[in-house]
Amino acid sequence: MRRVYMDANATTPLLPEVVEAMCPYWTEHFGNASSIHQHGQQARTAVDRARETMARFFNCHDAEVVFNSGGTEGDNTAIFGLLHPGDHFITTSIEHSAILEAAKRMARFGVETTFVTPQSSGLIDPNDILRAIRPETRLISVMLANNETGVLQPVEEIGKIAAATGAFFHIDAVQGAGKVEFDVRRFGCHLLSISAHKMHGPKGIGAMFVRKGTPVNPLLVGGSHERRQRAGTENVPSIVGLAKAAELAMHSLDDGTIYRLGKLRDRLEAGVLELAGTGVNGIDADGKPVPRAANTTNIWFDNLEGEALVIALDLKGVSVSGGSACHSGATEPSHVLMAMGLDKNRARASLRFSLLKTATEADVDHVLRVVPAAVEHLRALSPVAAGTLG
Numbered sequence: 001m002r003r004v005y006m007d008a009n010a011t012t013p014l015l016p017e018v019v020e021a022m023c024p025y026w027t028e029h030f031g032n033a034s035s036i037h038q039h040g041q042q043a044r045t046a047v048d049r050a051r052e053t054m055a056r057f058f059n060c061h062d063a064e065v066v067f068n069s070g071g072t073e074g075d076n077t078a079i080f081g082l083l084h085p086g087d088h089f090i091t092t093s094i095e096h097s098a099i100l101e102a103a104k105r106m107a108r109f110g111v112e113t114t115f116v117t118p119q120s121s122g123l124i125d126p127n128d129i130l131r132a133i134r135p136e137t138r139l140i141s142v143m144l145a146n147n148e149t150g151v152l153q154p155v156e157e158i159g160k161i162a163a164a165t166g167a168f169f170h171i172d173a174v175q176g177a178g179k180v181e182f183d184v185r186r187f188g189c190h191l192l193s194i195s196a197h198k199m200h201g202p203k204g205i206g207a208m209f210v211r212k213g214t215p216v217n218p219l220l221v222g223g224s225h226e227r228r229q230r231a232g233t234e235n236v237p238s239i240v241g242l243a244k245a246a247e248l249a250m251h252s253l254d255d256g257t258i259y260r261l262g263k264l265r266d267r268l269e270a271g272v273l274e275l276a277g278t279g280v281n282g283i284d285a286d287g288k289p290v291p292r293a294a295n296t297t298n299i300w301f302d303n304l305e306g307e308a309l310v311i312a313l314d315l316k317g318v319s320v321s322g323g324s325a326c327h328s329g330a331t332e333p334s335h336v337l338m339a340m341g342l343d344k345n346r347a348r349a350s351l352r353f354s355l356l357k358t359a360t361e362a363d364v365d366h367v368l369r370v371v372p373a374a375v376e377h378l379r380a381l382s383p384v385a386a387g388t389l390g
């Protein structure tokens with residue numbers, strides 16, 4: 001059976017070039033980048049080169065790149081590393097749990113957080129950020145692209161607000177990496193987090209932009225790695241893989257791959273929307289989609305159970321994600337879709353299609369063949385459709 005993976009926002013496979021770049025650093029060039037001998041120096045050179053690539057990716061100085069374990073660590077570092085008791089923190093209610101849970105923990109240490117809610121389109125209004133500012137606001141954290149809807153937030157405007165008010169600004173750019181041109185100076189951020197596995201790199205590796213002079217307390221202490229900002233022997237193969245993935249991501253933005261991906265997504269979306277009782281999560285008052293990452297669409301389906309549709313599609317060879325998550329054994333509707341004002345049933349009956357940058361027209365054709373039949377079948381069976389669910 002043909003299998004089509006449309007869950008790129010969960011994770012992506014390594015591109016062959018990435019595997020190839022990483023391989024020697026597990027075997028021949030296995031040295032510790034802190035060792036002064038030849039083996040160590042080979043590893044050091046690889047890390048230095050990777051840092052130069054990431055500096056190009058972010059548009060920053062080499063010394064402003066810190067390698068870490070990924071998005072969760074970057075998000076946690078911004079919050080735990082900058083906030084002190086008595087500080088005020090502003091974020092949004094649609095962030096990843098790596099931000100939301102860290103904010104919750106900081107409440108125990110006397111840091112109050114304001115969670116700004118999005119408009120029904122999924123967009124954060126920068127004026128709502130401005131209104132939330134207090135004299136003691138030390139940090140603002142807003143994501144670049146939402147992982148569920150792909151909606152792109154107005155980070156540049158928020159960066160200007162942060163600059164005008166003297167707050168530090170962190171961007172969780174995990175879902176924007178490789179899909180949107182990065183320029184940390186234009187974004188106006190002090191910190192920015194990315195993760196390799198969302199852009200065809202390995203899992204468990206990421207990087208952070210830390211603007212020179214930003215007083216972040218490291219999460220991990222020990223050796224003097226990463227200019228004392230993140231202790232621990234460098235994961236050289238993964239750092240090399242991240243840099244290769246970033247290099248390929250820059251090419252994909254330049255050579256029209258991401259533009260083509262947006263067109264594929266649009267065709268997929270239009271095809272699914274031909275079904276009655278469907279709509280996009282992430283549209284403005286005029287019914288037009290707001291700016292989104294090129295690979296993502298989030299669609300609601302009336303009169304069916306989202307989870308049942310995810311399973312039905314999986315059985316037909318299509319991998320997608322639903323609008324609910326399992327918390328403590330119970331299925332909860334997505335906090336992102338709920339914050340956008342969807343009712344519980346619609347949030348539960350929403351699906352995220354997120355395309356790999358290697359997606360093809362044939363992948364979209366396959367999904368468009370499978371989805372209508374699965375939806376019709378489930379609607380015929382559904383207690384939601386029959387009104388017997390209560």
Ligand SMILES: Cc1ncc(COP(=O)(O)O)c(C=O)c1O
Nearest residue numbers: 070071072096098147174175195
């Ligand atoms: C927006 C966002 N932030 C942070 C993370 C966490 O990244 P990682 O898996 O590298 O810890 C994810 C992963 O899904 C994400 O989508």
